[in-house]
Amino acid sequence: MGKRGSKAPSSVRESGAVRKNWRNRLSIALAFPNSYQVGMSNLGFQTVYHLFNRFGHVVCERVFSPVQGAPESVESKQALNAFDVIAFSLSFENDYPNILSMLHAGGVPLRSDKRDASHPLVIAGGVGCFMNPEPLAIFIDAFILGEAEPVIDQLVENLDLEKPKEQVLADLAANVPGAYVPSFYQPEYKEDGTLLSMNPDPGAPETIERVYLKDVDQAPAVTKIYTEDTTFDNTCLVEVSRGCPHGCRFCTVGYIYRPVRFRSEKVLLDCLDQGLEHTKKIGLMGAAVSDLPCLDELCRRGEATEAILSFSSFRANNMSEDLVKSLARGKVKTATLAPEAGSQRMRDVIKKHITxxxxxxxxxxxxxxxxxxxxxxxxxxxxxxxxxxxxxxxxxxxxxxxxxxxxxxxxxxxxxxxxxxxxxxxxxxxxxxxxxxxxxxxxxxxxxxxxxxxxxxxxxxxxxxxxxxxxxxxxxxxxxxxxxxxxxxxxxxxxxxxxxxxxxxxxxxxxxxxxxxxxxxxxxxxxxxxxxxxxxxxxxxxxxxxx
Ligand code: SF4
Incomplete structure (x- = not known):
């Protein structure tokens, strides 16, 4: 897995992208198995891009699922098989088929066991992985189960691609919390087709802990690349919380991001100010925006600075006066509510807790x-x-x-x-x-x-x-x-x-x-x-x- 050359960067309608020379750098394709528009609307994807590019010896470029033809990076138009590492960011199961099309069109064998040191190492992270990575286990060399921020340093440290692939995978499994190498685990099935057990190879742990960022204030998540080609046209997205305290019984967000964490007023006001340097449109993101303890303060700062605030979600039984005023000031045309079910009995079954x-x-x-x-x-x-x-x-x-x-x-x-x-x-x-x-x-x-x-x-x-x-x-x-x-x-x-x-x-x-x-x-x-x-x-x- 030696280093490869670079091509001249191309221009795109966006600002804030990172462009580096490839020479002597570890090249990582951060791949999103959907369109540019969908991927760039994903704040987690943008965050990981900047986390990788913090390292001087790393060049990370974005690759999206193309409408047709072979995928190539936004920054320098490189093909997928030109990279040392392909890191898929996975949010939604219905995007998974695009992973296979991207690998195939990018000249990368689909199955992990068909790739050797001449091919990129293929890793994956994102919420899809920490719900259930198994349907992708035969294609992905290693998954990161959990949030990226606490482990990205160890991940990059252990990507020494001068070593044989098996050794790189062993290093990842041994040294990176949340790393899951599927080839180190063998599933065994019962006669009725259900799983009997997942058998780890000697030395591999029986269970893998999902990693999470304990202090979310340590790593604010805020838009760094501005583009018109997103769902949130030229909006600065600010992640205010992770997880949701409500635990509706159908909803993964209430369970797989535990414990629920809110960012502090100080950090969020700083993020808002950072965003205002680029745009008046600020999108507050999180599953529990209306539960945010400092929401009213943010709304008031928004009003004082003439920011146009939008909210990724709010609960029907928790709308403060300041929140509604902010919506109205932003000339929002459509507000979204999620009753989820029509009858009270059904809302009780799913534990929606709204009447x-x-x-x-x-x-x-x-x-x-x-x-x-x-x-x-x-x-x-x-x-x-x-x-x-x-x-x-x-x-x-x-x-x-x-x-x-x-x-x-x-x-x-x-x-x-x-x-x-x-x-x-x-x-x-x-x-x-x-x-x-x-x-x-x-x-x-x-x-x-x-x-x-x-x-x-x-x-x-x-x-x-x-x-x-x-x-x-x-x-x-x-x-x-x-x-x-x-x-x-x-x-x-x-x-x-x-x-x-x-x-x-x-x-x-x-x-x-x-x-x-x-x-x-x-x-x-x-x-x-x-x-x-x-x-x-x-x-x-x-x-x-x-x-
Ligand atoms: S309130 Fe919304 S995000 Fe929270 S658990 Fe219920 S459905 Fe999920």
């Missing part, structure tokens, strides 16, 4: 503040869901609309309520990891029920996800190493999933629609995520008891 009154009041407050449109997130296919629960999505939407109209009348303008309907996908490390996902036919019926129920309601639109994509997401999210073979077949079939699901000898329903027994060993059980499995099981049983 219908909270939702109706929030809708009214937002409209009265001058925000004309509402977007409401709902799910179908939740555990124990009945036809009546689905009908309640329709009924609740109508009640919200009634309140919405009354609040809109004095303003003399009636906006639109957009319903976003998603199929529930059971995820690892949540209390619903044992639950079956609804089959495609049932999901389609439920979506149709909601669409028909709201078809003649003026000012309400319904957009539903495609259940087949949710099915594939579930397959990958809860898959084991054998699902890697399905990914490989899908790649050979040029992304034709219907054909792939028909051809594969591995039964996809085994992963997607099967109820797991309480004793089942999961492919991700070897990760110590600081949440006891028994606690999750108790939570699952509590949810089922509300049936």
């Amino acid at each position: 219908e009154q909270d939702i109706l009041d929030a809708a009214q407050i937002l409209v009265e503040a001058g925000i004309p449109n509402l977007k409401l997130y709902f799910m179908v296919g939740l555990p124990t869901e009945t036809k009546e629960d689905v009908e309640e999505i329709v009924a609740l939407t109508k009640r919200i609309k009634h309140r919405f109209l009354k609040a809109s009348q004095p303003i003399g303008r009636i906006g639109t309520i957009h319903i976003s309907l998603n199929s529930f996908v059971p995820k690892p490390f949540t209390p619903f990891q044992w639950a079956p996902m609804d089959d495609l036919k049932t999901l389609k019926q439920k979506i149709k029920q909601v669409k028909n129920g709201l078809a003649r309601v003026a000012n309400v639109t319904v957009a539903a996800d495609v259940p087949r994509w949710a099915f594939i997401q579930a397959l990958i999210a809860r898959g084991d190493r054998r699902v890697g073979e399905i990914l490989e077949l899908a790649h050979k079939n040029n992304g034709n999933w219907p054909q792939t699901l028909k051809q594969t000898p591995v039964n996809p329903d085994f992963y997607v629609t099967r109820q797991r027994s309480p004793e089942e060993v999961f492919p991700w059980d070897f990760i110590d995520n600081r949440t006891r499995k028994q606690f999750l099981l108790n939570e699952y049983n509590r949810a089922l008891a509300l049936d």
Whole structure:
């Protein structure tokens, strides 16, 4: 894995990128398996890019999934196979097929055991990895399970690519907290196809602790590359928190970022000031923005500096006056609320902890503040869901609309309520990891029920996800190493999933629609995520008891 030459940097419509000469440097392709626009909207991706480039002997360049042709780096147009290391940043399961296309088009053999010292080392990190890395285990040489900041120094120190690949992997496993080298673990299956155990090679630990940044103030996360080509056009994103204290039973964020951490007022005000040097638009990011202890102070600083604040999320039952004023001042056109379910019973099952009154009041407050449109997130296919629960999505939407109209009348303008309907996908490390996902036919019926129920309601639109994509997401999210073979077949079939699901000898329903027994060993059980499995099981049983 020797060093390779560089080409002249190319110009792109962005500012803040790092461009270095490649000579005698360790070259790292930070790869995002989706478009430039999606990748550059991801603050974690930007943060890791700058963390790698802090090292004088490292040159890190960004590579995105191309629309067509071979992927090349933004900074110097290098091909993937020109790099010493390819580091994938993984957030979303449905992007995983793009990893294979990128490697293939980039001239890199797909399987880890087909690559030698003449090929780049392929590593991966990001939330997708620390939920369940196993479907990618045959392709990735080493994963980092957890947050990057606390381990990036040790990671870079141990990337001595003059050594044989096996030795580099052994060094990573031995010296980098959270490093997981799949080739050091052999899964063993029972006759019924479930996992019996994950057997580590001698010297490899049985469990791997997810690493996390203990003091988030030590590493503020704020936009450094500004570009118009993101979801957040020329906005400075500031991460205010990690994790979420609410622990809704379907949601990974409430479980896999524990403990919940908020950045301090001082650090966040500094970030805001840094952002204001570039733009008036500041996006506060985090799963629990409305729980941030210093949110009102940030809103007031925003007002004093004429910043336009936006918020990645807020809860219907926790909207302070300052937050609503900030939204209104920012001339926000659409506010988003996430009731998730229509009936109170269903919201109790998922532990959403908001009442219908909270939702109706929030809708009214937002409209009265001058925000004309509402977007409401709902799910179908939740555990124990009945036809009546689905009908309640329709009924609740109508009640919200009634309140919405009354609040809109004095303003003399009636906006639109957009319903976003998603199929529930059971995820690892949540209390619903044992639950079956609804089959495609049932999901389609439920979506149709909601669409028909709201078809003649003026000012309400319904957009539903495609259940087949949710099915594939579930397959990958809860898959084991054998699902890697399905990914490989899908790649050979040029992304034709219907054909792939028909051809594969591995039964996809085994992963997607099967109820797991309480004793089942999961492919991700070897990760110590600081949440006891028994606690999750108790939570699952509590949810089922509300049936
Ligand atoms: S759904 Fe929202 S409130 Fe609930 S745990 Fe997830 S991020 Fe937190």
